Amino acid sequence: xxxxxxxxxxxxxxxxxxxxxxxxxxxxxxxxxxxxxxxxxxxxxxxxxxxxxxxxxxxxxxxxxxxxxxxxxxxxxxxxxxxxxxxxxxxxxxxxxxxxxxxxxxxxxxxxxxxxxxxxxxxxxxxxxxxxxxxx
Amino acid sequence: xxxxxxxxxxxxxxxxxxxxxxxxxxxxxxxxxxxxxxxxxxxxxxxxxxxxxxxxxxxxxxxxxxxxxxxxxxxxxxxxxxxxxxxxxxxxxxxxxxxxxxxxxxxxxxxxxxxxxxxxxxxxxxxxxxxxxxxxxxxxxxxxxxxxxxxxxxxxxxxxxxxxxxxxxxxxxxxxxxxxxxxxxxxxxxxxxxxxxxxxxxxxxxxxxxxxxxxxxxxxxxxxxxxxxxxxx
Numbered sequence: 001x002x003x004x005x006x007x008x009x010x011x012x013x014x015x016x017x018x019x020x021x022x023x024x025x026x027x028x029x030x031x032x033x034x035x036x037x038x039x040x041x042x043x044x045x046x047x048x049x050x051x052x053x054x055x056x057x058x059x060x061x062x063x064x065x066x067x068x069x070x071x072x073x074x075x076x077x078x079x080x081x082x083x084x085x086x087x088x089x090x091x092x093x094x095x096x097x098x099x100x101x102x103x104x105x106x107x108x109x110x111x112x113x114x115x116x117x118x119x120x121x122x123x124x125x126x127x128x129x130x131x132x133x134x135x136x
Numbered sequence: 137x138x139x140x141x142x143x144x145x146x147x148x149x150x151x152x153x154x155x156x157x158x159x160x161x162x163x164x165x166x167x168x169x170x171x172x173x174x175x176x177x178x179x180x181x182x183x184x185x186x187x188x189x190x191x192x193x194x195x196x197x198x199x200x201x202x203x204x205x206x207x208x209x210x211x212x213x214x215x216x217x218x219x220x221x222x223x224x225x226x227x228x229x230x231x232x233x234x235x236x237x238x239x240x241x242x243x244x245x246x247x248x249x250x251x252x253x254x255x256x257x258x259x260x261x262x263x264x265x266x267x268x269x270x271x272x273x274x275x276x277x278x279x280x281x282x283x284x285x286x287x288x289x290x291x292x293x294x295x296x297x298x299x300x301x302x303x304x305x306x307x308x309x310x311x312x313x314x315x316x317x318x319x320x321x322x323x324x325x326x327x328x329x330x331x332x333x334x335x336x337x338x339x340x341x342x343x344x345x346x347x348x349x350x351x352x353x354x355x356x357x358x359x360x361x362x363x364x365x366x367x368x369x
Contacts, residue, residue: 017153
């Protein structure tokens with residue numbers, strides 16, 4: 001069954017990159033993009049994606065706030081945070097906000113596909129860099 | 137003949153986006169990718185690309201230092217600097233380093249193709265804010281000679297800037313020596329020359345200097361919501 005994905009990041013060039021990385025999978029479909037948290041909540045509400053790939057640092061509304069609202073309004077959608085914040089503290093906040101997965105942007109090419117695969121099956125996926133994990 | 141482009145950014149997801157953006161253009165090809173400034177300089181020296189696109193905030197050697205090295209090696213090297221901020225200082229340093237194009241990362245999807253096209257035609261490409269700054273500087277010099285110039289940073293060599301970045305990233309003198317292929321003693325000499333020139337007594341001072349002068353960039357976990365710029369991608 002096709003996994004319908006909403007890609008959310010404020011930088012178009014990053015959205016292009018995420019599309020390229022995710023686009024190779026035959027059973028995944030990028031149904032839309034959003035450039036901030038408000039747009040993400042609105043589109044998730046309307047389109048009911050299976051997975052929302054969500055940045056944290058964005059204008060208008062942060063990804064964490066958007067995550068909380070999406071979880072409330074569209075509980076069936078799973079949220080995968082893809083962020084520059086390589087921090088256990090931030091990962092904890094994201095999971096508390098309702099995210100199922102957490103990937104650091106610098107590792108996206110290594111972790112993104114496995115993470116989408118996992119969260120689309122409602123399984124957790126959490127990955128930080130080794131040194132950050134050591135500092136927990 | 138195809139226009140050969142080298143792309144350098146430490147985030148592969150950004151490189152993928154840049155590649156997708158530029159490869160769609162007929163007659164352009166990405167001849168190489170690099171994940172930091174040092175790799176970009178090495179690959180550019182080897183492959184002689186027509187255009188080099190460099191992110192500013194990269195580990196080991198930042199994009200501004202890499203631009204300086206590339207234009208020193210080849211004054212005709214066409215570099216586009218990609219940045220998350222168009223602060224006066226970054227603009228000034230990019231121009232000083234010899235960049236011919238300046239594009240904000242947030243506007244890359246809109247401006248990057250135009251920037252590469254401009255450089256292909258031996259022209260320059262700057263954001264409106266950079267254009268304003270260049271024009272203001274030109275007019276200011278015309279009216280006031282050099283008295284209107286902004287204060288200059290202490291004169292540091294390219295090598296010293298490289299050493300500052302590596303030390304500020306937490307590397308020891310021994311590690312700096314290893315990265316730059318120097319003896320530990322030479323690395324330590326660079327370190328003490330830097331501290332003397334800048335009047336610093338601790339590495340902490342050096343880290344603060346490196347952050348303030350965009351030699352390294354730090355992520356700010358508190359800035360989850362950024363109404364002006366967005367994330368550092």
